Amino acid sequence: MMSLLRRFRPQNLAPEVPNGARLAPAWDFHCHLLPAVDDGLRSLEETRAAIAGLSTLGYRGAVLTPHIYPGVYDNTSDRLRDAFQALRQEIEAGFTLHLAAEYFADAALFRAIEQDDILYLKLGNQKIVLVEFPTMMPNPAGMDVLLQLRRAGYQPVLAHVERxxxxxxxQSLWLPRLERSGAWLQCDIGSLVGQYGPHPQAFARALLDQELPTLWGTDLHRVAQLERYVAPGLAVLTKSGHRINAALEALAA
Known part of the structure; x- marks a missing residue:
């Protein structure tokens, strides 16, 4: 793990506000820290290094959202729960982990809703579920998935909407539709500094200016992203003056 940590020397980019409290989020929502289950971190060593880096940036914990995408990432709720419990036994106290999932909007998700087999973040009385749409072309089932989740008592969150x-x-068509669906919007912090190219960057910054994203996440897949994208992205967020991930402040450590 030391070799991974040596590659990551983040500066403290989260400025202090007048009352001494940090504007940077204490909780990461949307990351792939659960090792060897999808395209995220590949080993326990990488996960430990990533947690050390997140802690350096001021995070106290993270909501893990491994992919559930049949035919691409054939994870099940039970398999991910078992992997999560094994990880928790290996991680030192001081950084809190919660398990949810990143669901692709398809027929399998409708079945999971019907079977009440959903991995979600419990937040007070709310059940928070992360949903991913296709990147380039809209999925006819996408909006229906968001509405069905709402009817079933879940709070859907649309992953990395800026991408x-x-x-x-x-935007004038989609943003009102998403607002009417009741879904929260999640953006990736790295998008603010060009991780996915100029178009997502411009859109993420426009959404930030409008205070539209409810949640910001690292969408962390590799330790190197922390220094290259997450730390400078956090600098942009904290300079905005907005409270970041305020919805997660009720999470217990």
């Missing part, structure tokens, strides 16, 4: 090309191009 969907069709939403970027037709």
């Amino acid at each position: 969907y090309r069709y939403v970027q191009l037709e």
Whole structure:
């Protein structure tokens, strides 16, 4: 793990506000820290290094959201719960982990809703579920998935909304539709500094200016992202003056 940590020397980019409290989020929502289950971190060593880096940036904990995407990442709720419990036994106290999932909007998610087999973040009386849309072309089932989750008592969160090309191009159509669906919007912190290119960057900054994202996440897949994208992205967030991830302040450590 020391070799991974030596590559990551983040500066403290989260400025202090007048009352001494940090504007940077204490909780990461949307990351792939659960090792060897999807395209995220590949080993326990990488996960430990990532947690050390997140702690350095001021995070106290994270909501893990491994992919559930049949045919691509054939995870099940039970398999991910078992992997999560094994990880918790290996992680030192002081950084709190919660398990949810990143669901692709497809027919399998409708079945999971019907079977009440959903991994979600419990937040007070709310059940928070992260949903991913296709990147380039809209999925006919996408909006129906968000509405069905709401009817079933869940609070859907649309993952990295700034990265969907069709939403970027037709904001006046999509943003009102998403608002009517009741879904929260989540953006990736790295998008603010160009991690996914200029179009997501411009859109993420526009959404930040409008205070539209409810949640910001690292969407962390590799330790190197912390220094290259997350730390400078956090600097942009903290300079905005907005409270970041205020919805997660009720999470117990």
